């Protein structure tokens with residue numbers, strides 16, 4: 001069996017996460033038992049939620065155990081199988097973790113899913129046609145529920161979730177407005193992703209200044225807001241929300257490394273009668289097939305052209321992950337393992 005390089009959580013961050021929290025090791029891959037498959041990972045997904053799990057804190061999911069392989073989504077190829085359910089060569093998506101190979105029991109529900117790479121590249125099953133895409137779909141379709149002609153705003157618009165949100169909103173006849181960091185990301189959001197406008201939050205020192213820029217981008221106000229960031233960006237959008245506006249609270253990455261991100265204008269929830277709904281995509285498995293079907297079609301037909309930031313080799317995973325938490329990624333952050 002092949003040697004397997006792995007990244008473990010070595011210790012928990014005290015404040016900002018650092019490379020010293022992780023440890024690279026090499027382990028023997030165990031021999032397969034009946035019912036198991038050996039998967040060689042082609043790509044590892046790096047996602048913001050992993051930062052929360054590095055803490056030993058009360059949350060919707062158990063913390064990442066110290067001394068164990070970092071958990072995470074992977075796509076790859078079955079290289080050996082001791083079950084009729086999978087054959088060598090099958091392309092699969094699973095939760096293989098930060099390592100080059102995983103041994104998976106085929107009977108474990110939801111552990112592995114075969115994917116078709118005829119029209120959709122394998123890596124996109126970790127992004128637009130995977131968990132981040134379904135996240136955008138759920139927040140838009142089930143929480144914001146926009147009508148054609150309404151304005152939908154999303155923060156971190158060039159990222160894995162934000163880019164899918166834009167395509168899904170445009171498909172429903174909405175005005176899609178992004179917020180992103182820097183001119184290159186904003187250009188990509190409008191020119192390649194087809195958003196109607198994008199506001200560069202880095203050009204604004206405070207929420208009022210950003211809010212003024214949003215007023216121009218959203219002449220009819222904001223009907224729906226898909227929140228990925230929190231802090232100043234959320235304050236600015238709150239100031240532009242229409243009465244009975246709906247906010248899908250998906251993420252608050254500005255606070256993941258322990259910085260407080262107070263909300264400046266909570267009274268607007270009352271005066272504008274806003275609906276604010278947090279959600280966790282893994283708690284809504286019932287919508288995944290429908291969402292994946294729409295997302296696969298958008299990618300397959302070129303209506304959603306997701307961008308990827310690809311780091312090379314398992315050794316690069318910690319730095320790529322820390323960079324993503326600071327916005328150094330441009331699109332879905334992946335690690336290529338072969």
Ligand SMILES: NC(=O)c1ccc[n+]([C@@H]2O[C@H](COP(=O)([O-])OP(=O)(O)OC[C@H]3O[C@@H](n4cnc5c(N)ncnc54)[C@H](OP(=O)(O)O)[C@@H]3O)[C@@H](O)[C@H]2O)c1
Pocket residue numbers: 047048049131132135156157158159160161162179180181182185228229249250251252253254255279280281282324325326327328329330331332333
């Ligand atoms: N609720 C759920 O079930 C669920 C599922 C998946 C993801 N999420 C959330 O969705 C959000 C987006 O995830 P993603 O995978 O698509 O990541 P991503 O957008 O591809 O990458 C993260 C991006 O966040 C942006 N960002 C904005 N403000 C930031 C700040 N103060 N500090 C650091 N980064 C900042 C950066 O883009 P800029 O350069 O444009 O700032 C960065 O590129 C995250 O909040 C994540 O936790 C939630």
